[in-house]
Amino acid sequence: MEDRFSISVNPQPGKGELVVLFSGRERTMPGHNVGPKVPDYFLVHHVMSGKGTFQYMGKTYGLGKGDSFFIFPGELSRYTADKDDPWSYRWVGFRGDRADELLAGLDITPFKPVAKPIRHNRAAVLFHQIQRLLSNGGPGCDMRSGGMMRMLLAEYERESTQRAEGSGGKQSPIEQQVERTIRWLSVQYSQPISIEEMSRSLGYNRTHLSKMFKQYTGMTPMHFLLKIRMERAKLLLRERLTVEQVAASVGFTDPLYFSKQFKKWYDMSPTEYRLEADGRTMYDCND
Missing domain, CATH: 1.10.10.60 (Homeodomain-like)
Structure with missing residues (x-):
């Protein structure tokens, strides 16, 4: 049986526009709670199955399979697995000189921290590949994981673009x-x-x-x-x-x-x- 929890860390995180720090996965227990906590890095979770709640910036979001939630540096958050159908999720922690800008371009901000990539399976694969890259380590690990992170954010860009087109066509x-x-x-x-x-x-x-x-x-x-x-x-x-x-x-x-x-x-x-x-x-x- 697959372990309930695993995490892989970038052995030599560099500096730049987008840097992956760590990645992991967890099958949570019923009612499992994280927080309140305030990280000094960006963190994105992608729900693989089950459901739970995410409390952020004074709001509570009920989330399930295919949903993702983003936590920004310096912001207080708390998230809790459902008591009857606890969630399983993958996550990536990252930082970068342009991380704020890249997320804002996807309409992901502290006031809009929840997103849903159109291709759930593709996003899940990218989360898995990022963790595997960090686990293997070796030369180029930092650069390859950063490139994979950009590919992951591109999945959210697809959703952002489709949402904008479906809300009334092209903006002026x-x-x-x-x-x-x-x-x-x-x-x-x-x-x-x-x-x-x-x-x-x-x-x-x-x-x-x-x-x-x-x-x-x-x-x-x-x-x-x-x-x-x-x-x-x-x-x-x-x-x-x-x-x-x-x-x-x-x-x-x-x-x-x-x-x-x-x-x-x-x-x-x-x-x-x-x-x-x-x-x-x-x-x-x-x-």
């Missing part, structure tokens, strides 16, 4: 610009960002981008960024982090300015929100 250039900006902001929100830097990174004219973005979303890019940051801050305030740590995690270098913006957004200070959230949690537990 302006719609593509706005969508790309939203994905960029969803990934980079934890970094200090200016409209000039964003426009330069995306290759768009600042004035044109701001006008088109507001036309399609009803708010400016920087207001949309603040919305992302405030929503993320609410989630982090429920964890055992200081206000200073929460501020830094959502892109604010000045915790006092962060507190001022939070109160303006929610009509209460971060500390007041935390006390209210803790009170609701205690009530729910005792209800």
Whole structure:
């Protein structure tokens, strides 16, 4: 019988755009739980069979065979196998200078962490091949596993493309610009960002981008960024982090300015929100 758990590690991970760190598989026990945990690398799981739940960024996803879920560095996650039909999955941990950008191009972000490759069997084979490459080791292991990882991400690109085509046909250039900006902001929100830097990174004219973005979303890019940051801050305030740590995690270098913006957004200070959230949690537990 196949072992319930196995993992293979890249013996000499390099540096670059996309680097595989490790890969593994597991047939979980009923109710098996992982987390809460915060990794310092990217992690993708692909469900081979069974089902379970994935808790991420304040949402809970019910997942089954053929689904994949992505975990980003610095983000809190928890996932649990079903008690009656526990899942079996494969996973790959990776990092890279362009990992954020590559995933955002597939419409996979911390706010959209679940994907479903069209060819489940093909994706499963690639997960298996990556683990086998790492297990065998040898010269070229790092380069070959990185290439195989790109092939795996291409399977998610197929799904992203088909979903876009099925949602109303080809997007206009302006719609593509706005969508790309939203994905960029969803990934980079934890970094200090200016409209000039964003426009330069995306290759768009600042004035044109701001006008088109507001036309399609009803708010400016920087207001949309603040919305992302405030929503993320609410989630982090429920964890055992200081206000200073929460501020830094959502892109604010000045915790006092962060507190001022939070109160303006929610009509209460971060500390007041935390006390209210803790009170609701205690009530729910005792209800």
